[in-house]
Amino acid sequence: MSLSITIRRSSEDDVPAITRIYNEAIANTTATFDTEPKSVADRLAWVRGHDDRHPVLVVLIDGRVVGWAALTAWSDRAAYDLTAETSFYVEESQRGKGVGRQLKSAIIAEARTLGYHTLIARVAEGSEASAHLNRQAGFKRIGVMREVGRKFGRLLDVEIFQLMLPTDTPCTLRSMAVEDLESVSALGIRSKASWGYDAASMSVFAEELTLSSEDLRKLTDAQVALVNDRIVGYFTLRGHGDGRVELEHLFVDPSCFGRGIGRRLLCAALEEAKALDAEELTLIADPNSTGFYQKHGARIIGQHATSISGRHIPVMAISLRENLRISSEASEMDVGMIHGFLSQSYWAKGRPIERVVRSLESSIPFALFHDGKQIAFARVLSDEVALAYLMDVFVLAEYERRGYASMLVRHILNEPRFSEVGTWLLKTRDAQGLYAPFGFVSFEGTERWMQRTRPGNKTWTTGRKT
């Protein structure tokens, strides 16, 4: 019989049930290191200590609260804002029915919506179901704190699990209007200030970043990025009429750093510069942002005459003719796109996003970016000595037949970390033609399995008779 399960944010009316379920776990499990029962007033204060960004969820079966989960601040220090801790508890009589699993995915979904970058779960010795569900949700065990608690007369270890989340926040872009100038100028100044410049530098920036309607009129293009109708970033472009387009400003509100908004803005600026038929986009980068631009294909072409707080200011350029870049940074993978493709592919049909995330974390992923957008993917499982297994290779349909898959495979095979690998393996239904030029040959007796062996290494066989 299927249960009628509802999961929703908690209200204060749920606090007695939350308290009852928690007290049951205090008394009977090692899941929490509280040892004395909590009063309803205490749990009410705890719930009130949570806010919109730190929700408490309750799960109801047939209208009765049987469990809860929470996203709790990992630390009150501001730099930890993109990290939260998850916890979940299910009433004893309702365990083992799939309720905990649903609670866990609901709290992860909340964290994704709220733009968290990473989640932590602490799992005490003896909480096997919790460890199991965390693993299944894609959490990785990153360490263990030995014998940090004592409960029921035993010293207990606590394992720490972590889940990395794709944090791109959907945002919309539109042209900058005169009414935006005040908030845009303030945002630019806030963003600069977040790098910790001294007052003298800040006053120079404030002057440069305060845009007037006259400035706006002279710009070739200016766009703002919005999340829930709030301006969270902007860029301005100026065409110099000699094939060069300059990105004068690109700023993201510090409260939204690390959520892909800068990337969206830069891609839009690149598209615009292309539409102007420019050869390259140039920019004078803040020394703190050089890495961001390099990740998006920019190269340093010089140094600005002035410096900021004694640091050189690089002048950078992004070529607009063919803006391709390959990355194996896990944080750069467009998980939505990868899941979108794989879950429709013949070999991974229906693979849920959590499993895609987990597979990325357990292997070395590679992405090919075209104008900052991921258009191809592959991943490698390898011990980097004896064996490497190339899998999940794909190029988005609209970019097929332009040599991008070969480019990605060549890049992967030439990665220095794989230079010692004895045997490469892969399985493909119909892409043998892609791999053959790189020395992959089909296994004896089967077309689908291919291998590439370094001279001196044994060729693998299926053991089947042909």
Ligand SMILES: CC(C)(COP(=O)(O)OP(=O)(O)OC[C@H]1O[C@@H](n2cnc3c(N)ncnc32)[C@H](O)[C@@H]1OP(=O)(O)O)[C@@H](O)C(=O)NCCC(=O)NCCS
């Ligand atoms: C952890 C907890 C919330 C899970 O709730 P639940 O409703 O029992 O969870 P589910 O029924 O969805 O799933 C339980 C899973 O754990 C597995 N499991 C149960 N006991 C296990 C054990 N001893 N070892 C390994 N896996 C175990 C079950 O097989 C099931 O996995 P499956 O679906 O892959 O078969 C619940 O056990 C609980 O409240 N425990 C006490 C509090 C706690 O430990 N909270 C976590 C700390 S924050």
